[in-house]
Amino acid sequence: MSDVSSFLDLTSILFTLFWLFFIALVLYLHREGKREGWPLQLNNGETAAGLGGIPKPKTYRKHHGQGDRVRPGPDAPEYHINAEPLYNSAGAPLKPLGDPMVDGLGPAAWAKRADQPDLTVDGRPRIVPLRIDPEHSVVSKDPNPVGKAVYGCDGKQGGTVVDMWVDRAEPMFRYAELDVAGKRVLLPMTMARVSKSGEMNVRSIRSDQFQQVPTLANPDQVTLQEEDRITAFYGGGTLYAMPNRQEPSL
Structure with missing residues (x-):
């Protein structure tokens, strides 16, 4: 049986570890970037979290007594969109019903x-x-x-x-x-x-x-x-x- 060490050296091990670390870092940053604006709200009312899902909530303490902010966390309801789609299709442009x-x-x-x-x-x-x-x-x-x-x-x-x-x-x-x-x-x-x-x-x-x-x-x-x-x-x-x-x- 051949010696496994003859096929490995320090350079190849470090190279492999670097790429594993780099891939993990990219996935981590991609997930952390979803603390604002996610999950996406689709036209049919469903939500999409994307690759990697949504990160766990984190509390940010604001200066000068302005309270704490939890992201991702509960958001205030968005204001009413006073418009209707021009046609029945996902991503259709909206037609204003009042003063836009x-x-x-x-x-x-x-x-x-x-x-x-x-x-x-x-x-x-x-x-x-x-x-x-x-x-x-x-x-x-x-x-x-x-x-x-x-x-x-x-x-x-x-x-x-x-x-x-x-x-x-x-x-x-x-x-x-x-x-x-x-x-x-x-x-x-x-x-x-x-x-x-x-x-x-x-x-x-x-x-x-x-x-x-x-x-x-x-x-x-x-x-x-x-x-x-x-x-x-x-x-x-x-x-x-x-x-x-x-x-x-x-």
Whole structure:
């Protein structure tokens, strides 16, 4: 009987162990990646866990007394989708039954994030208006939008800027606060263009649609969920604000 050791050496053993470890690592990371957004919800109401299944629940302790989060764990029910399939087939596009920008459809869809404000490392609300944060201001050499008009994609005035919201963690303006016929709403700075005079132009929505922008529960802070809803509303306007935007370009 031949000696088994004559067919093995340290190099081949280490090579085999490396590939076994690498395969196990890939499978582990694939499974860990399912802590958010899984199991998948199929059109027929069933769920799919995919290769490797769902990982065991893990508790994440959040800073500054914001509680714990278990993932995967119980999720809040999703908001009602006010739409119907265009035809009876899996993956069929949805036909809106109401105002898709208000109902959160397509590009206006938003995620049910935590209804709590994002915090700085020292536990303060991260994004706040200048009226409660005197440490920040608009640089004197830059155009100041406060008091200036905001125009929609139809060229008409939709509101007036009354304040700017600053990100304390990364000193930059995240939102402009608008007065729209007595109603206060936020405008993401990424969805606006500021002219040299300080006036702002928004290409995603019409002037009359500023009235429909989701409002804040607390006038001096914005939660993660509110940020998602506000940004989604403006994003949805890139498709739904004007009828011709839903038609072919050619």
